Amino acid sequence: MSDSVHPGDEKIQAALDGRLETRELVALEEHLRACAKCRATHEALAWVKLSLRSSRGPEAPGHLDSALRRTLETAPAATGRRRVFIGLAAATALAAIGTLVHRSRRRDLVDLLAADFTAYRDGALSLTLRTGDAQELERRFRDAGLGFPARVLDLAMMERTLTGGRLHSLAGRESAFFAYRDPQGRPLVCQMFRGAPDELPAALSRHERSGIPFFVHRRGAVTVVAWPEAGVLCALAAEGEPEAVLALAVAKAMRAA
Amino acid sequence: MNVALRALPWPIEVCVAASGFEETCLPFTRALYGTAVRLTQRPEDASDLVQETFLRAYRGFARFREGSNAKAWLFTILHSVFVNRYRKARREPDRISIDDVDERFLAARDGHPGLAASSAPTAAELESALASLPEPYRLVALLVDVEGFSYEEAADCLVVPVGTVRSRLFRARKLLFVLLRGGAPPATGNG
Numbered sequence: 001m002s003d004s005v006h007p008g009d010e011k012i013q014a015a016l017d018g019r020l021e022t023r024e025l026v027a028l029e030e031h032l033r034a035c036a037k038c039r040a041t042h043e044a045l046a047w048v049k050l051s052l053r054s055s056r057g058p059e060a061p062g063h064l065d066s067a068l069r070r071t072l073e074t075a076p077a078a079t080g081r082r083r084v085f086i087g088l089a090a091a092t093a094l095a096a097i098g099t100l101v102h103r104s105r106r107r108d109l110v111d112l113l114a115a116d117f118t119a120y121r122d123g124a125l126s127l128t129l130r131t132g133d134a135q136e137l138e139r140r141f142r143d144a145g146l147g148f149p150a151r152v153l154d155l156a157m158m159e160r161t162l163t164g165g166r167l168h169s170l171a172g173r174e175s176a177f178f179a180y181r182d183p184q185g186r187p188l189v190c191q192m193f194r195g196a197p198d199e200l201p202a203a204l205s206r207h208e209r210s211g212i213p214f215f216v217h218r219r220g221a222v223t224v225v226a227w228p229e230a231g232v233l234c235a236l237a238a239e240g241e242p243e244a245v246l247a248l249a250v251a252k253a254m255r256a257a
Numbered sequence: 258m259n260v261a262l263r264a265l266p267w268p269i270e271v272c273v274a275a276s277g278f279e280e281t282c283l284p285f286t287r288a289l290y291g292t293a294v295r296l297t298q299r300p301e302d303a304s305d306l307v308q309e310t311f312l313r314a315y316r317g318f319a320r321f322r323e324g325s326n327a328k329a330w331l332f333t334i335l336h337s338v339f340v341n342r343y344r345k346a347r348r349e350p351d352r353i354s355i356d357d358v359d360e361r362f363l364a365a366r367d368g369h370p371g372l373a374a375s376s377a378p379t380a381a382e383l384e385s386a387l388a389s390l391p392e393p394y395r396l397v398a399l400l401v402d403v404e405g406f407s408y409e410e411a412a413d414c415l416v417v418p419v420g421t422v423r424s425r426l427f428r429a430r431k432l433l434f435v436l437l438r439g440g441a442p443p444a445t446g447n448g
Binding site for chain 1: 278279280281283284285286287288290291292294295300303304307308311312315326327328329362365366367377378380383384398401402403404405408423426427430431433434437438
């Protein structure tokens with residue numbers, strides 16, 4: 001594509017949205033290097049896209065959550081499903097939801113991260129995205145509508161095998177929840193969610209590696225290590241010594257950086 | 258709230274069908290509310306819109322297929338509720354014209370060389386510009402650029418062809434650039 005044949009704004013937009021074949025993209029990039037006007041169009045459209053993508057948008061009011069729950073509590077039945085007598089199972093499921101709601105209003109983020117680890121360890125929290133392939137899991141998080149890119153790393157070098165993930169809710173915010181197992185079958189859970197370190201409670205200790213702060217917490221036998229990573233908070237939870245969990249957290253953070 | 262201690266509020270089959278509802282759907286509350294505010298321009302309407310969306314999603318959750326795109330499903334419901342309940346009730350005239358957007362974009366673009374190094378718009382500037390976009394263009398920008406939907410997902414949500422999403426998005430971005438960096442655009446003639 002010579003600099004005298006302009007590609008058209010539609011092609012520039014397609015490139016911005018990742019909808020060009022590699023061959024077309026290479027040709028467009030070559031043209032943009034030579035053509036100041038098309039380069040300016042590309043920059044302008046990219047600036048708008050980035051501005052929108054990075055906007056946080058209006059915060060949901062605090063009363064919306066309780067209003068939602070009231071609405072759902074009084075929701076009239078509207079289903080054609082055949083009635084089955086499994087009231088006990090339904091009551092159990094509702095009790096679990098109710099307990100979760102109750103806890104989420106009283107517990108801090110680290111409490112919730114530790115509770116999620118325990119729930120997963122005990123089989124009360126299942127993985128809905130079953131794969132041992134890190135890239136496949138990233139893609140499935142994206143396809144499931146996760147609002148930020150989740151970096152799922154292969155920790156085979158640290159003797160941890162990826163077992164899968166789930167699109168999760170942590171204190172009302174979406175979370176990429178994924179789990180590993182060590183050679184003895186013990187779980188390691190990672191969660192990534194929107195947040196900042198100042199939302200965490202006081203840490204047991206703080207460490208810094210390559211400019212990244214790591215906050216170490218303990219809840220009973222569970223160690224939770226949290227750190228900021230690419231605009232989100234990342235947290236590892238596992239049973240065992242804090243130093244071992246911290247080492248895994250540093251390994252993940254360094255490979256993601 | 259200990260739900261187990263009282264009578265079940267819904268028929269049994271609804272309770273069972275909805276047992277994964279909270280963890281599947283509630284993570285998107287913030288995204289739905291943000292879009293609802295930007296559509297309705299009124300926080301109280303946005304809260305109602307989100308509640309109605311969740312209510313309909315809850316009723317239809319038995320038909321939701323696990324592993325499919327819950328966020329796209331919820332936004333499709335949100336759009337449907339918005340169209341049927343709010344847009345018909347009080348559709349406001351467009352604040353600005355979409356005519357001549359290409360010419361205005363070129364003028365704004367050429368007035369801002371070296372844009373890449375310039376600062377991002379403030380939140381207030383961005384909200385004001387979004388509010389000024391005619392609704393069909395605003396919707397596409399919200400779905401694709403803010404929420405990260407693909408053209409195909411946005412087309413399914415809005416029940417329009419993919420080509421319509423592409424062209425609306427193109428004009429929305431150009432018009433936003435004009436609004437944010439090109440000075441005041443001409444007002445629409447019918448507003």
